[in-house]
Every structure is written in C-alpha cells, then in structure tokens.
Amino acid sequence: MTAAIRQRVRPRTAVDRFLTFLRFALTALVVFGLFAFLVQQFVGPDNPLTRFLNEDANRLDWDAFRGLLVSGLSQGSMYGLIALGYSMVYGVLGFINFAHGEVFMVGAMTGLITSNKLFEAGVWDDAFPVAILIAVLVSTICATLTAVLMERIAYRPLRGAPRLIPLITSIGVSFFIQNTSALLLGPGAKRYPLLPQWLRDDRGPTWLRIGGQKILVIVVAAAAMAALWYLVERTKTGKAMRAVAEDKEIASLMGIDVDRTIVTTFAIGGAMAGIAGILWGILFGSVTEFTGFLPGIKAFSAAVVGGIGNLGGAMAGGLTLGGSESLAPQLILEPLGVTGHTQLKDAVAFLVLIYVLLVRPTGLFGERLSAEDRA
Amino acid sequence: MKLSRKLMMLLAVLLSFSLIAAACGDDEETVTDNTDDTDTDTDTDTDTDTDTDTDTDTDTDTDTDTDTDTDTDTGSLGDGSLGTITVAPGEEVQIRSLNAITGEVAFLGIPNQVGIELAVSHYGDIHGFAVTSGAGLDDLCSAEGGVAAAQQIVADEQVAGVIGTSCSGAAAAAAPLISDAGLAMISGSNTSPSLTSDLQGNANENYRAGYYRTAHNDLFQGAAMADFVYNDLGLTTAAAIHDGDPYTQGLAQAFMDAFTALGGENAGFTSVAKGDTDMVPVLTEIAGASPQALFFPIFPPEGNFIAAQAGGVSGLEDTQLLAADGLLVDNFMEDPASEGIYMSGPDVRFGTNVNESTGQTAADVLAEYETVQGEPPSAAFWGHSYDAAAMLLDAIAAASQVDADGNLVIDRAGIREFLNGISGYSGLIGTINCDAFGDCGSQKITIVDHTDSGDIEAGKANVVFEYAPA
Known part of the structure; x- marks a missing residue:
C-alpha cells in the first residue's frame, strides 16, 4: 500500500507514462491475439478477419495444441526446478547467483558421463530404472558439490559486502565453470545414449497421448518439488532456513548456525538443478558447455515471475514461462500474422517477465519484502 | 530506490526489444546487411592501400575478354593492371590459407587447411622459388572473422593469393576486401549461390571479381x-x-x-x-x-x-x-x-582421379592425409581445397617470371587471367571448368x-x- 500512496504523491514522469502505455499495449496485444485465435478456431480460418491478419492461417488441431502444451510444461518444470535455486539463495542471502545455470549444466554433464558409462556397461539398456537412478544420484551429488564449493570459495568471503559484489562475482564464476567444462570435456555438443523404446513410446488414452520421457520429466519434477516443500515447511532444517531468510542476526541469536544454513540452502538448490540437468538430458539428449546459459536466464525470469523468494512461486513461474513460450507464438502471434513467430519463443518468455513486472511487480505469488531487503 | 527499479524495468524492456529486433532482422536482411557493411569497410581500406584504382566492373570485362590466350608460352600472363609482387631471391612466394580452424565448425576447416598444406608441399617450387601458405588464418565461420582475416591478408603486399574461406558467410564479408586488393581467392567449401551467379549469366549480390571456388554451387x-x-x-x-x-x-x-x-x-x-x-x-x-x-x-x-x-x-x-x-x-x-x-x-568418390599439377592421385593424398592427421578427414572438402591450392600455384607460375636481378615478379592480373581461363583441368575432384563468375566445381552431387x-x-x-x- 505504501508504494501506491507514494506513487500518488510523486508527480508522474515520462517513464511512468511510457510504462503505463506499455502495460496497456501488451494487454491489448494479448487480448486481441487471443480473440483472433478464437475466431480462427471457432469460425474457421476462412473468415475475413483471419484472412486479413494472416493469409496462411490454419486451424490448430487438438493434437498439435497438446504437443505444444506438453513440451512447454516439461520444459517449464525444468525451469521451475532451476528457479528454486535462484529463489532460495535470494531468499536467504538477497543476491542473485547468476552461476546457478552452470550448476544445472554440471548436472547435465555428469549425467551424460554417467549414462554413457552405464550404456557401455550394458546397464542402460538392460535395467534402465537402475541406470537412471544411478545417473540421477551422481549428477545430483556433483551439482550439489559444485554449488557448495561455489558458496565456500566465491561467496562466503564476500558475505557482508554490498549486494552488487557477489552478483558480479557470480557472473565470473559462471564463465569459469563454462570454460572449465570446455577444457575438461572438450567443446561442442555431446550426446546422451538413446532412451529405451518403452520409455519413448507415447502413452495415455488416444486423446491424450504423451511421449513417455515427457511424462517422466513432469513426474520427477513434481516429486522433487514435493520433497522440497516438505523439507522447507515441515523439518527443523527448513525452519532454520526460513528463520535465516527472515533475519540473519536474530536467527543467529536464537542459536541457528547461519553459515551452515546457507550452505544447506546452496546444497538443496544445487540438488534441484542437478535433477533438472539429468531431466534435460532425458528430454533433449544433448548438452554443450553453454547449455546452462539460456535455461539459467529463463529460470531466473521464472523465479521473478513467480515472486522471488517464494518456492511455490518459482515452480508456478517456471510452468507459466515454459507454457507461454511454447504456446504463445501459435496462439497469439500466428493469428496476428507475425512472420517467423516460432523464432520469437525467447522474446515471448522475456515479454512475460516484463508484463508480470509491470502489472504485479512482486511477481505472481510474491510477498512484499521488508524495506531493508529491497535492492 | 523507486527510480532504480523503474530504470531496471526500462532496461529490461529495451533489452527485449533488441532481442525481437535481432530475431526479426535475421530473417530477411542478413545477406544484404553483410554486403552493405563490408562495402563501406572496403572503401576505407582501399584508401589506405597502394592500389586505389581497382574497379571491379572493368576487371570482369577485361578478364573474360582475354580468356582465349592463356596458353601462350612466351612470357608470363597479365597486363600489370593490378600491380605486381616482387619476391627477392631466397624469399618465399606467399599464399594464405583462410579456414574455420577453431570453434564449432573446425571439423569443416581443418581438412581444408590440411589439403592446402599437402598441395603446397607436393607442388614444389615456382621458377625456383619455394612456396609457403604461412600459418593458417581463421575465418571463425563468421562475417567478422572473415573481415578481420582479410584485412590482415591485404595488409601484407607479398601475398599472391588466398585459399578459403570455409564458410560462405565469411566469404561474403572477406571477398570485397580481397577482390579490391587485386588478389584472387579460391574456396574449397563455400557453396552459397550468393557468392557467384544464378547460373543464368547474372552475378549474384556477393560476387566479386577474383573470387573462385572448387566446391559446388548449392x-x-x-x-x-x-x-x-x-x-x-x-x-x-x-x-x-x-x-x-x-x-x-x-x-x-x-x-x-x-x-x-x-x-x-x-x-x-x-x-x-x-x-x-x-x-x-x-x-x-x-x-x-x-x-x-x-x-x-x-x-x-x-x-x-x-x-x-x-x-x-x-x-x-x-x-x-x-x-x-x-x-x-x-x-x-x-x-x-x-x-x-x-x-x-x-560426390566424394574421387577414386583414382589425378591432380595434373602435382601428379598425385586422390587415393594417395587421402592416405597421406590420414598419416599426417592420424584420422580420416572430418568433412568432405579436403580434395576441393587441394585442387584449389594447386590451381592457384599454377596460376602464380603462369603469371610470374624471373627478372634480370633474379627477383620473381608476379603479376596479379595474370593470376586472375589464368584462373578465368581454366578449362578441362584435371583435379582430385574430377574435371574442373571455371565459368565467368568463379564457379569451377565439378558440381557432382550424391x-x-x-x-x-x-x-x-x-x-x-x-x-x-x-x-x-x-
């Protein structure tokens, strides 16, 4: 509320007017695009409006829509898992760990090495569930270790420094990990072994057939999320984390080991990124040393969209972002006749971020931060 | 505090607009943009270089007119219109290899570079002067890489010709500089139609005089x-x-x-x-x-x-x-x-094709390649690059003579004249004929x-x- 009052007192500047204009323009674009889409779907693509906007418009059938939705949601659940790490570290330390995307990449890379070794040993084909369990464990452990080391070496010495300093450090850490990976494993794309056929088969009733690996990704992500929720809300460790997030000094006065709690936070965030890494491998079957960059940025956006510092919000933000970047080009941009609309996927994702920030600056589920926590 | 967040938002908005602009721009304007940029680059460059009066249009005309008299054995080719290069006794004839030898596309450029090095070593001396392709330059498979390397090449007046680039995007950017410097450039793996002609007798937008290729036209x-x-x-x-x-x-x-x-x-x-x-x-x-x-x-x-x-x-x-x-x-x-x-x-079934300049068969060159590199070529264009280098060396030999002081004098115009007239040349890749727009490949596709x-x-x-x- 205070923000709203202050806004009324302060005279409106050109920037304010521009942002208001943008808010309306984006809303109008979305509403009009959806309207054009509905007209195209229910009146048929041969009506004057649709033809005027886009000569080549086709009706989108249910199968195609479902394909886009499922691919968006499975990608989104990975964004969500990575976003948890951004959100938790921000909640506890109040800075953005830009190197978190690289933790995800380390997870995908170690998953790649493990699964290729298991494939050579024959375990991958003969006992896939065992193999994937081992791969998930190894990549989770490696990603966790990376995150913890990162905290110990790069961020702990900077505790108490102005917030910008660890932020810049994290960008350096990110480059360091990328290049280390290129040095150790060689540059370029590397492939995961082929998944067994039973996993790649489409499953479900005819109207809802989904690729097996996408189901696996969504289910694993949901399970990891549930486990994390339990940890944070129902255990002592979780309570300590929440206390440190609330106020570090008072938490330490209450006998909570702040350093340890921060390490735990990094470790849990790293584990989530590790799981996301192996899911990425299962879904796309290929990683490079730059794999962490774009998903990292998207996951950060997802954390902000969901309300940074809020765990449920991070997951919701990931799903929102993944779903909209997959669906919006077909649902909003194609009926409007935008050429090359599928290439605007990334732009859509960041527009969602801007839109949410304009309309609801705290994010979908964000809480108002206490004044001293604001950057 | 308030203001900083607004500014951040504004920044984010601008950033995403630039992303959109970049995405849209890629669609239609890459090719024309390239040429525009490099054109202005060339202008500034020729000013600093010595030979300022090279006009691309007249070049093509005179070159195609003088096609017929390439096999006159008396004296060397060229009318001196593009200047000459003087190699002092004991010095080497300089050519350059320009290929994508680092990064994601190195698999394409490295076989090209090895092919060039093998051709140079097999070819031997030109009128008693040794030849070197120098340290291989990198086109980075990008327009920027092509321009940077081309600037380095044209700054060295001893360079008589270039074999490269690996990537068409780099060639579109490098060709204007190299063409304006009066040099010839032969690529073993550029295949974009924009670099030569539409095959109906019309030059495409990125064609420059002095550009040739032994790779096919796409x-x-x-x-x-x-x-x-x-x-x-x-x-x-x-x-x-x-x-x-x-x-x-x-x-x-x-x-x-x-x-x-x-x-x-x-x-x-x-x-x-x-x-x-x-x-x-x-x-x-x-x-x-x-x-x-x-x-x-x-x-x-x-x-x-x-x-x-x-x-x-x-x-x-x-x-x-x-x-x-x-x-x-x-x-x-x-x-x-x-x-x-x-x-x-x-079509890489070269079999027992022989390069007429070096006398080597494709099978021999391939075997030597594997001995030198320890692995088979990672891309198809090693033979095209080998032929390109051999053709350039032939052209230098035909366009040069030893003067009274024992210097080798190479006529730049003569090199182009020789290449324009290539017809029925036997290479590793098959029979090579150059058309008026630099397409020399055998054009066999499988x-x-x-x-x-x-x-x-x-x-x-x-x-x-x-x-x-x-």
Missing part, C-alpha cells in the same frame, strides 16, 4: 535434392527449415525453388534460431500443412534436435526427413535419430541413404542418387 545441390524427392521418392509436398546462415538459407531456398519448379508444393519455409533446443513449436508450425518431406540443411546440434523431435509431433509422423552436407558429419550420423534420413552432399548410426562409413557410401548438371 543451386545444384538444391536441384539434386528436389529432383530426388519429386521424381525418385514421388513426394509432392515439401517444407524446408534453415537457421538464418547464408549457407543454410541459400540451400533451403534453392531446394524449394527447384521443387516448386518441378511441380511440387511448398508446404512451409521457416527457420530455427541457432542454440534452440525445443523444436516442437517450429515443427508444429510446419506440421500444420502436413508435408510429405522436410528438408533441413542445417548443422548439429540443432539438426539432431529436429531429427529427434520430428517423430513426436502430430502431423509429421510419416514425413520423410532430408538433410544436406552440413549434417553429413560424424556428430550427426552417430545419432540414432539420424537413421532413415536421406542426405545430399558433394544423395546417400543413412540407415545405421553404428556404421557411418557405410552410410556415407550408400549412394542412392547421383546428380551431374546437364
């Missing part, structure tokens, strides 16, 4: 694929996907033009962004028109993602996938998702059926269609 590769799809496979609707690069865009367009000219139906022409992983949206867009064939002449890893994800998109289950030489590489062919894809590429990702060599040898221009 108009032929596109026509070969279209012919195969329409006539042999009997498919009548096809879609194409490129990634915005001049090579992929040119080839996808050449295919689609040839396919519609045969009577086929264009069921979609779109592009992916480099670095994309989730191809479901773009494939869904294509699937709307249910094409029978999908041609995606791009590179790994985007090509792998398309091959792996196409089967799961509703409407593409039965679509025949087709790829080109950018994916005719180990990284893609080892991927089980690549099985069942038809791939076009240059299409292979890749059925087993466990045996790449069998896949490369499983030729199902051969194409040679009429």
Whole structure:
C-alpha cells in the first residue's frame, strides 16, 4: 500500500507514462491475439478477419495444441526446478547467483558421463530404472558439490559486502565453470545414449497421448518439488532456513548456525538443478558447455515471475514461462500474422517477465519484502 | 530506490526489444546487411592501400575478354593492371590459407587447411622459388572473422593469393576486401549461390571479381535434392527449415525453388534460431500443412534436435526427413535419430582421379592425409581445397617470371587471367571448368541413404542418387 500512496504523491514522469502505455499495449496485444485465435478456431480460418491478419492461417488441431502444451510444461518444470535455486539463495542471502545455470549444466554433464558409462556397461539398456537412478544420484551429488564449493570459495568471503559484489562475482564464476567444462570435456555438443523404446513410446488414452520421457520429466519434477516443500515447511532444517531468510542476526541469536544454513540452502538448490540437468538430458539428449546459459536466464525470469523468494512461486513461474513460450507464438502471434513467430519463443518468455513486472511487480505469488531487503 | 527499479524495468524492456529486433532482422536482411557493411569497410581500406584504382566492373570485362590466350608460352600472363609482387631471391612466394580452424565448425576447416598444406608441399617450387601458405588464418565461420582475416591478408603486399574461406558467410564479408586488393581467392567449401551467379549469366549480390571456388554451387545441390524427392521418392509436398546462415538459407531456398519448379508444393519455409533446443513449436508450425518431406540443411546440434523431435509431433509422423552436407558429419550420423534420413552432399568418390599439377592421385593424398592427421578427414572438402591450392600455384607460375636481378615478379592480373581461363583441368575432384563468375566445381552431387548410426562409413557410401548438371 505504501508504494501506491507514494506513487500518488510523486508527480508522474515520462517513464511512468511510457510504462503505463506499455502495460496497456501488451494487454491489448494479448487480448486481441487471443480473440483472433478464437475466431480462427471457432469460425474457421476462412473468415475475413483471419484472412486479413494472416493469409496462411490454419486451424490448430487438438493434437498439435497438446504437443505444444506438453513440451512447454516439461520444459517449464525444468525451469521451475532451476528457479528454486535462484529463489532460495535470494531468499536467504538477497543476491542473485547468476552461476546457478552452470550448476544445472554440471548436472547435465555428469549425467551424460554417467549414462554413457552405464550404456557401455550394458546397464542402460538392460535395467534402465537402475541406470537412471544411478545417473540421477551422481549428477545430483556433483551439482550439489559444485554449488557448495561455489558458496565456500566465491561467496562466503564476500558475505557482508554490498549486494552488487557477489552478483558480479557470480557472473565470473559462471564463465569459469563454462570454460572449465570446455577444457575438461572438450567443446561442442555431446550426446546422451538413446532412451529405451518403452520409455519413448507415447502413452495415455488416444486423446491424450504423451511421449513417455515427457511424462517422466513432469513426474520427477513434481516429486522433487514435493520433497522440497516438505523439507522447507515441515523439518527443523527448513525452519532454520526460513528463520535465516527472515533475519540473519536474530536467527543467529536464537542459536541457528547461519553459515551452515546457507550452505544447506546452496546444497538443496544445487540438488534441484542437478535433477533438472539429468531431466534435460532425458528430454533433449544433448548438452554443450553453454547449455546452462539460456535455461539459467529463463529460470531466473521464472523465479521473478513467480515472486522471488517464494518456492511455490518459482515452480508456478517456471510452468507459466515454459507454457507461454511454447504456446504463445501459435496462439497469439500466428493469428496476428507475425512472420517467423516460432523464432520469437525467447522474446515471448522475456515479454512475460516484463508484463508480470509491470502489472504485479512482486511477481505472481510474491510477498512484499521488508524495506531493508529491497535492492 | 523507486527510480532504480523503474530504470531496471526500462532496461529490461529495451533489452527485449533488441532481442525481437535481432530475431526479426535475421530473417530477411542478413545477406544484404553483410554486403552493405563490408562495402563501406572496403572503401576505407582501399584508401589506405597502394592500389586505389581497382574497379571491379572493368576487371570482369577485361578478364573474360582475354580468356582465349592463356596458353601462350612466351612470357608470363597479365597486363600489370593490378600491380605486381616482387619476391627477392631466397624469399618465399606467399599464399594464405583462410579456414574455420577453431570453434564449432573446425571439423569443416581443418581438412581444408590440411589439403592446402599437402598441395603446397607436393607442388614444389615456382621458377625456383619455394612456396609457403604461412600459418593458417581463421575465418571463425563468421562475417567478422572473415573481415578481420582479410584485412590482415591485404595488409601484407607479398601475398599472391588466398585459399578459403570455409564458410560462405565469411566469404561474403572477406571477398570485397580481397577482390579490391587485386588478389584472387579460391574456396574449397563455400557453396552459397550468393557468392557467384544464378547460373543464368547474372552475378549474384556477393560476387566479386577474383573470387573462385572448387566446391559446388548449392543451386545444384538444391536441384539434386528436389529432383530426388519429386521424381525418385514421388513426394509432392515439401517444407524446408534453415537457421538464418547464408549457407543454410541459400540451400533451403534453392531446394524449394527447384521443387516448386518441378511441380511440387511448398508446404512451409521457416527457420530455427541457432542454440534452440525445443523444436516442437517450429515443427508444429510446419506440421500444420502436413508435408510429405522436410528438408533441413542445417548443422548439429540443432539438426539432431529436429531429427529427434520430428517423430513426436502430430502431423509429421510419416514425413520423410532430408538433410544436406552440413549434417553429413560424424556428430550427426552417430545419432540414432539420424537413421532413415536421406542426405545430399558433394560426390566424394574421387577414386583414382589425378591432380595434373602435382601428379598425385586422390587415393594417395587421402592416405597421406590420414598419416599426417592420424584420422580420416572430418568433412568432405579436403580434395576441393587441394585442387584449389594447386590451381592457384599454377596460376602464380603462369603469371610470374624471373627478372634480370633474379627477383620473381608476379603479376596479379595474370593470376586472375589464368584462373578465368581454366578449362578441362584435371583435379582430385574430377574435371574442373571455371565459368565467368568463379564457379569451377565439378558440381557432382550424391544423395546417400543413412540407415545405421553404428556404421557411418557405410552410410556415407550408400549412394542412392547421383546428380551431374546437364
């Protein structure tokens, strides 16, 4: 509320007017695009409006829509898992760990090495569930270790420094990990072994057939999320984390080991990124040393969209972002006749971020931060 | 505090606009942008260089006119209009190799560079002067890399010619500089139609005098694929996907033009962004028109993602996938998702073809390549680059003579004159004839059926269609 009052007192500047204009323009674009889409779907693509906007418009059938939705949601659940790490570290330390995307990449890379070794040993084909369990464990452990080391070496010495300093450090850490990976494993794309056929088969009733690996990704992500929720809300460790997030000094006065709690936070965030890494491998079957960059940025956006510092919000933000970047080009941009609309996927994702920030600056589920926590 | 957040927001907005602008710009204007940029670059450069009065238009005219008298043995070729290079006794004749030797596309450039080095060592001396290709320069497979390397080359007045680039995008940027400096450049692996002509006698936008290539023109590769799809496979609707690069865009367009000219139906022409992983949206867009064939002449890893994800998109289950030489590489062919894809590429069945300048057979050069490098070539154009280098050295030999002081005097115009007149030259890749716009390749295309990702060599040898221009 205070923000709203202050806004009324302060005279409106050109920037304010521009942002208001943008808010309306984006809303109008979305509403009009959806309207054009509905007209195209229910009146048929041969009506004057649709033809005027886009000569080549086709009706989108249910199968195609479902394909886009499922691919968006499975990608989104990975964004969500990575976003948890951004959100938790921000909640506890109040800075953005830009190197978190690289933790995800380390997870995908170690998953790649493990699964290729298991494939050579024959375990991958003969006992896939065992193999994937081992791969998930190894990549989770490696990603966790990376995150913890990162905290110990790069961020702990900077505790108490102005917030910008660890932020810049994290960008350096990110480059360091990328290049280390290129040095150790060689540059370029590397492939995961082929998944067994039973996993790649489409499953479900005819109207809802989904690729097996996408189901696996969504289910694993949901399970990891549930486990994390339990940890944070129902255990002592979780309570300590929440206390440190609330106020570090008072938490330490209450006998909570702040350093340890921060390490735990990094470790849990790293584990989530590790799981996301192996899911990425299962879904796309290929990683490079730059794999962490774009998903990292998207996951950060997802954390902000969901309300940074809020765990449920991070997951919701990931799903929102993944779903909209997959669906919006077909649902909003194609009926409007935008050429090359599928290439605007990334732009859509960041527009969602801007839109949410304009309309609801705290994010979908964000809480108002206490004044001293604001950057 | 308030203001800073607004500023951040504004910044974010600007950033995303620039992203959108970049995405839109890629679509239509890459090629023309390139030429515009480099044109202005050249202007500034020629000012600083010594030979300022090189006019590209008149060059082509005089060059094509003097085609006939290339085999006069008395004296050397050239009228001195582009200046001369003087090599003092004991010094070496300088040529340059300009290829993509680092980064993602090194698999393409390194075989080219090795081919050039082998040709130089086999060729021996020119009128008693040793030849060197120097340390290989890197075109980085980008316009920026091409310009940077070209500037380095034209700054050295001893350089008599260039073999390269590897990538068409780099060539489009480097050719204006090298052409204006009066040099000749022969590429062993540029295939974009924009670099030479439309094959109907009209120069394309990136053609520059002094540019030659022994690689095929993608108009032929596109026509070969279209012919195969329409006539042999009997498919009548096809879609194409490129990634915005001049090579992929040119080839996808050449295919689609040839396919519609045969009577086929264009069921979609779109592009992916480099670095994309989730191809479901773009494939869904294509699937709307249910094409029978999908041609995606791009590179790994985007090509792998398309091959792996196409089967799961509703409407593409039965679509025949087709790829080109950018994916005719180990990284893609080892991927089980690549099985069942038809791939076009240059005909590399060189067999016992002999290069007439060095007397080496293709089999011997290949064997020596494997001894030197310890592995077979990772891309197809080593032989094209070998021939390109041998042709350039022949041209230097024909355009130079030893003067009274024992210096070797090379006439730049003579080098171009010799190359323009090349006809019936026997190379590793077959018979080489240069047309008026620098297309010298044998233009033979093969299409292979890749059925087993466990045996790449069998896949490369499983030729199902051969194409040679009429």
